[in-house]
Amino acid sequence: MELTADKIKELVVKPENKVYAKTPLLTDKTLSYCPGCGHGVAHRILMELVEEMGLENDTIGIAPVGCSVLAYEFMNVDMQEAAHGRAPALATAIKRLWPGKFVFTYQGDGDLAAIGGNETLHACNRGENITIIFINNGIYGMTGGQMAPTTLPGMRTSTSPYGRDTHMMGNPLKMTEIVAMLPGTYFVTRQAVHTAKHARKAKKAIKKAIEVQLEGKGTSFVEIVSNCNSGWKMTPVKANQWLEENMLDYYHLGDIKVDGKLVKEIV
Amino acid sequence: MAKKVQGYIEIDKEKCKGCELCVVACPKDIIRMSKDVNGKGYHYAEFFNPEPCVGCADCAVVCPDGVITVYRARIEV
Structure with a gap:
């Protein structure tokens, strides 16, 4: 039997054969x-x-300020x-009032590492x-690609046009390493989502983070190294290559703290 | 008659933003960018050759906008 494209479609495209589709917990709104x-x-x-x-029915998320400010429009929880x-402070209040709920914050680097560095450290320390x-x-993606606390040395941004000079700037x-040193955190990891392999691994890590919270063990912290092709002024494919070659050299992937114990030497 | 795992993907072309990440992610190189544009003006991803597809879902996992639906079945050939 000769398999034509139409024949394959007829044989395979059936509801019972569906193996991957967008989850209904994401709204139909086009992402901004x-x-x-990433x-x-x-x-x-x-x-x-x-x-x-x-x-x-038992999840409460905290949206940040930054590119993902509209996360509440897209996540159907x-x-x-x-x-x-201030997301960790708000999450603290919500979790203390509703200890049975799963409470997460979703923050970018400008939100968590710059203006919210203080809140993050204290929430993790508690x-x-x-x-x-x-x-x-x-990078600060939403406001036009300015330098962020996490910008790599020598990286060009709109406020460091000659590259980040570490003597001056x-x-x-490394927020993830910093919070891993605090006694309050129980699970700290760094992941990426630029390839299918990394995305599947990141999913496993977030699952563990959720389980840690449901067991009441302490703060779980998942960093996801992501791209900003508009801010980095590259095509999406190039940006992912650049991420692999440069970002991952500085921000090493993998678990840093598991079950309340450091599993990686912090440098 | 031999059995084979056959995959098929459907791309919501109006929601596709044309980032090309699925093209890079596909291990069988059977996704390409269309010459036409969608309502937003993006060259959308196009599934042009279903035969080698095994339904690994790598394209759907890396798609930031979740526009790809993956089907997989064992069919007789």
């Missing part, structure tokens, strides 16, 4: 992100997990918008039983 942005994948794996673990950088999802793309902040 640029083409190729936020879309991060949103989806998080919402897939909420669906798979049956938490859709209860969401609350926080003031810039060991608040929340999950923090930290999207690190090394300091070194990139």
